[in-house]
Amino acid sequence: MATKSLGNPFDADTSLTHTNDCSCRLCQAESVNPGGLSDDQRLALLEQQAEQGEGHSQSAKAGGMSFDSSDDLLDRAVESAIVRGVFGHNDTSRRNFIRLMGGGTLATVLGSMIPLEKVKAAVKESMGPLEKTKLKVGFVPITCATPIIMAQPMGFYAKYGLDVDVIKTAGWAVARDMSLNGEYDASHMLTPMPLAMSMGAGSTATPYIMPAVENINGQAIVLHNKHKDKRDPKQWKGFKFGVPFDYSMHNFLLRYYVAEHGLDPDQDIQIRVVPPPEMVANLRAGNLDGYLSPDPFNQRAVFEKIGFLHILTKDIWEGHPCCAFACSQKFATEMPNTYAALFRAIVDATHFSAKAENREEIARAISPKNYLNQPEVVVRQVLTGRYVDGLEEKIYDVPDRIDFDPFPWHSMAVWILTQMKRWGYISGDVDYKKIAEQVYVASETGKVMEELGYTPPATTYKKHIIMGKTFDYNEPEEYINSFAIKRV
Amino acid sequence: MASLNMKATLLSLLLLLVGLGIWEAMNQAPAASTGLSEYERMMGGADQEARVPPPSQVFSHAWDELSDPFYDAGPNDKGIGIQLAYSLYRVLTGYLAAALIAIPLGFVIGMSPLMHKALNPFIQVLRPISPLAWMPLALFIIRDSEGSAIFVIFICSIWPMLINTAFGVANVRTDWIKVARTHELSPLKTAFLVILPAAAPTILTGMRISIGIAWLVIVAAEMLVGGTGIGYYVWNEWNNLDLNSVIFSILMIGLVGMLLDMTLAAVTKLVQYED
Structure with a gap:
């Protein structure tokens, strides 16, 4: 078990500020000079390090x-x-x-x-002692999963005594089945999935809980380069779009976006489910005209000169949730201590990811084959928000292009449920708040955030503004009825 | 005769070289542009279009992969040797399980016209189902991705073996069975001493077809469930649009498939007989 920052505190030769297998110049030099370094030597090394821009x-x-x-x-x-x-x-x-x-x-x-x-x-x-230390956590190789993935190479799981294997998964349906099978102890999911699974929409009903949101924002609508002149969604009739999964924010945001522009997402365009990693290949083959997909595949389309970024989803709904960390209710009840440790590791990692100064280091850690398997320059553009859009020859700086915030707002769950009902994924009377509160365990998340020294919000509901339209979580049915295009 | 073989080999080599030469010439990347601006680096270089990598690149990549085939850099990044071993393990497990059921059952069907008529409708309905169509059901019932992959191999390799065994057994020359009967051999002894050797070439042909299909199917199955195996390797490199690795793995899949086929062809030769 590699453990960060847990050097022996009673040893004069051990630094507690750096990890014990730190690779910075100072630590390297100290490990070869057991007698320690003089202050001048230290200063010189630190200066060298700062000049090279190396971290520890x-x-x-x-x-x-x-x-x-x-x-x-x-x-x-x-x-x-x-x-x-x-x-x-x-x-x-x-x-x-x-x-x-x-x-x-x-x-x-x-x-x-x-x-x-x-x-x-x-x-x-x-x-309490951990019931199980060796865990398997599934992820789909996209930047939304950043906290779940980087917690492994950057030692967040180890910090809480866990030995976690993060397993790459081919798509959401497989991630869902592997979680239902119990092959994964917990998994990276899309925020609507645990709601749908708990209600039995699209799978057998199994109580799922979602302790933490992973990322907010961070998606985009990408169009094929041949559509550079069709920037008005009204011109998109007959287009074929890819979304990663039926029960995804991508699907609901794309539907919302085109419907606001007067297109019926079921009649005027075609929406297909395509696993994120296969988006770029399908766009190149002309199988899709565009997609609303997770990164790095939006940026990868630009990098491959196949498509361009039409709009970032943060410009549709600033601060929308996207991916989540979820596990079965059973796992949380049967292994409370393991669950608590995993939960803390995730919240901690999510906060670490939220800091802009850590993003480059994270991009480096998660780009290799074992994790995202993408060129680092692509992942870095997504995470730092310093990117090109494939349209104009300029570099954009949008630091909150993707952001990370673990707090699972109940009002977000209510919004997702209204959209599931709006598009006919669920029918009948829905007790919005009850389901939201049962699946999104916001009060637990708040407690963990507090313990780890972060400030959770005081309420679990808030108003959201999506494309200029306010969503009132107290009036979900009225909200659905206010739309012209719907399936109810 | 020897000169014909020689000529054929020479011609094969010549065709290969010409093919590779054209491929190489058509896909030359423009001269490496140094000093890219930040914008150009973000746009993936100054090259206007992605292209198929030339064979020289594929070979140098293949050399890198093959010089360290068993590295293990975490659960999602293992060497090509390990991936192939995972696939072979799944194929052989599913295949052997299928053989254990298909060959005895084929005997029963081949020896008894009643069983043949009774079971035939089931076989005819189940046989044409694409093995991958079983995958969602298998995942749901078996609740294990490894088990599901093996099940898919099992279900796709069972039919050729079953049908060929039944056919081979039913078509053993009746004279031979009559001779066995005049020697008062028990039905079991007849089956092992007369029918089995007589039907062996047909049975092995079925087994050879099966291993070929199993190897075809494992790649698709692993692309679907992921995790490990050569199918996962192809999928993972497809994610990264890394055609070098995709072409390399296509070659490896072909090579291993050929080895599997050659092994069974050699076994078939052992049991061949002349009337």
Whole structure:
């Protein structure tokens, strides 16, 4: 188990600010000079590093420290936190102190002042031992899954004592079946999927929960280059569009978008389900005129000079949810501690992904074959929002082209349900709020966010504005009836 | 005779070289442009259109892959050798399970006209079903992607073996069976000592057809469920629109399929007899 930032706090030669198998110049130099470095040497190295723009990411090779059990790992985490606290989180003074007095002295002194064993026991009680540490989490290779994927190479799962294999999946139907089978403990899904699965729309009804949204925004409508002159959706009659899945935000946003422009998505255009990885090949073959799909396949179409970005979905609904992290109710009930650890790892990773300064590093971590298998330059354009659109010879800067926010708003679930009803995926009376609250466990997400030091929103419902039209979550039926084009 | 073989080989080589030469010449990438601007790099280079990679690129890529066929860089990135091994394991498991059922059942159908008539409608309905059509049902019932892939192989390889066995057994020369009867051999002994050797060439032909179909189907099945195997490898490289790897894997699939076929052809030769 490779573990970040859990070096022995009683050792003067271990830095607690860097990971223990850190590849930065400072750590490399320290590992060859066991005697330590002089302050001047340190400064010189740091300057070199800053000039080269290198970070101190964990080296790609897993390795470093191993713990015999999750208990040992927790012990170390507690010791580390207390020692850091005592020295006011100043690693230099901690190391100087230990050089002078010895790590053993520090341990004894601390032990006499703080009941370390009791603290450790209390921490373990609140977490409980993990029922299972080796997990399989499915993902579809798209940038929406960024937090789920990068939590593996960047050590977020390991930080919570989990050994997670992230398994690439060919499409949403397979991801759904693998989750229903129990082959995956949890999976990357689309935000409407757990709602549909819980209601038995398009599958057998199985109670699913969605603890966290992965990304907001980050999709786009792409058109084939031959349609460069057809930028008005009214000219799209007879077009064939691809969406990744029936129960996807992509499908609902595309339907909403064309309907607002007066086209009936069932009559005037054709919408086909195409797994995201196959979008570009189908666009090239002329099988599709365009698609509303997850990235990196929008940017990849531009990169391959096959298509152009017609509109980013953030310009349809600013802050719309897209992909989610979901698991069965059964997994959460039968393995509460494992579920809690996985949940925390995901929330933590999602917040890390939300920070613009981490995006380039993430693009580097998730582009290789084992994860997205895409050219890094494509993934970087998506994640940093510094991109080209295939239309004009200029570079755009839209930092929130894709963003990450784990909070599963109940009002978003209600919106999704209204669209499922609007287009005839579900019928009859729908208890919107009840289903939303049962599947999107927002209060739990709020608690976890708080524990990890983030601020959750105070409410779980809010008003959304989609293409200038306000959605009132209190009046779902009236909302549906307000549309001219619908199937009810 | 020897000179004819020699000439044929020479001609094959010549055709190959001409073919590769044309392919190489038609797909030359424009001279590597250095010093791309940031815009050009984001647009995927100055080259206006993506093209099929020339054979020299495919071969150099094949060399890279084949020089380290068993690397394992995580659950979604394994060497070509490991992927082929996964596919072969699935094919052989499904195939052997099919053989275990098809050959005895084929004997029963071939020896008993009653069973033949009774089972024939089922066989005729089930046989033409595309094996991949079973996949969603298999995933739902077996609840395991590995098991489902093996089941699909099983179901596609069972029919040629079953039908060929039944046909071979039914067409053993009646004289031979009569001779066995005059020697007062038990039905079981007749089956093993007379019918089996007599029908063996037909049975093996069925087995040879089956392994060919199984190898065709595994690629499609693995593209569908993903995870591991040569089909997944093709799919994963398709995601990345990496034609080098796709062409390389097409060659590998052909090569392994040929080896499987040659193995069964060699076994068929062992049981061949002259009337």
